[in-house]
Amino acid sequence: MGSLKVRFEAVKSGWMTVRLESPEQTLSFSPSYTPYDSIAELINALYDFLSWSESETKSVVRWNEQPNEYEFVFVNAGEKAGLTISEISERVSGRVREAVFSISDSHLQIALPFWRALRDLQTNPFHNYEAEWRRQFPSREMDALTDKVKVIQEIERRLAAYAQSPNEGIPWEELKAKLINSK
Numbered sequence: 215m216g217s218l219k220v221r222f223e224a225v226k227s228g229w230m231t232v233r234l235e236s237p238e239q240t241l242s243f244s245p246s247y248t249p250y251d252s253i254a255e256l257i258n259a260l261y262d263f264l265s266w267s268e269s270e271t272k273s274v275v276r277w278n279e280q281p282n283e284y285e286f287v288f289v290n291a292g293e294k295a296g297l298t299i300s301e302i303s304e305r306v307s308g309r310v311r312e313a314v315f316s317i318s319d320s321h322l323q324i325a326l327p328f329w330r331a332l333r334d335l336q337t338n339p340f341h342n343y344e345a346e347w348r349r350q351f352p353s354r355e356m357d358a359l360t361d362k363v364k365v366i367q368e369i370e371r372r373l374a375a376y377a378q379s380p381n382e383g384i385p386w387e388e389l390k391a392k393l394i395n396s397k
Contacts, residue, residue, distance in 0.1 A: 218317055220327040222335045225346040232277065232284075234299070234315055241299060241315040243284055245277035247348045252277045254352040256286070257332060260325050261359045263288040263295070264366055285311075288324070295321040322366050329363050332356060 223231040228247040234240070245252060252275060259273035267290050275286040283302040289295065299315040317324060335341055336351050343351050 218319065218324060218327045220331040222331050222341070225335070225341045225343060227346065228348045230347065236315075236317055239315055243277070243279050243282075243301075245279050245284065248278065250276045250278055251349060251352075253332070253335070253347070253349070254355060256328065257352055257355045257359050259286065259288050260328055261355070261362055263290050264321055264325055264359075264362045265290070266292075268292050284314075290321065295319060295324055297324050320370075322363075322370060325366075326363065329359060332359075 217236050219233075219235040221231075221233045223233060224244075229244050231242060231244050233242045255275040259275045262271065262273040265271075270289065270291040273288040273290070275288075277284040277286070281304060285300045285302060287298045287300070289298070296318040297316065298313055300311045301314045302309060302311050304310075333356075335343055336353070336356060
């Protein structure tokens with residue numbers, strides 16, 4: 215099981231608390247629902263992040279804490295995956311970007327804690343998401359992300375089984391191609 219924990223808390227009057235924890239670091243901030251549709255951006259970024267790519271791709275999510283902003287950059291580089299979060303602030307000297315959280319792990323170990331937190335945000339009536347966040351939850355996009363997560367989980371399950379008995383079954387490259395092209 216991965217070490218990243220993600221929670222969306224205290225959704226109230228167009229604000230919420232975003233909390234990320236790993237064994238080495240913690241980040242908590244309270245963004246506004248505007249001007250960015252950060253939840254929709256996050257769902258779309260996670261979907262892209264979980265899409266296989268041989269070349270490096272980056273998916274960005276913006277959050278506005280007023281006056282500071284946070285930027286999540288999910289990096290997908292084939293077998294390597296990572297997330298870097300930067301705090302962006304305005305100073306007299308200009309715009310300052312400071313990395314405040316970063317993690318490298320498998321794609322699923324990074325994406326799954328976000329997916330779980332999003333599902334809680336979507337389904338837990340305590341959050342009263344649409345009234346308190348002042349936006350409609352992007353359910354269609356979340357359904358697509360959920361399908362993608364299920365496929366990746368099945369790929370990882372099959373790869374683990376293959377790793378246990380690599381000589382029983384089809385060659386690795388053929389298995390990998392079948393799994394990547396399934397669904």
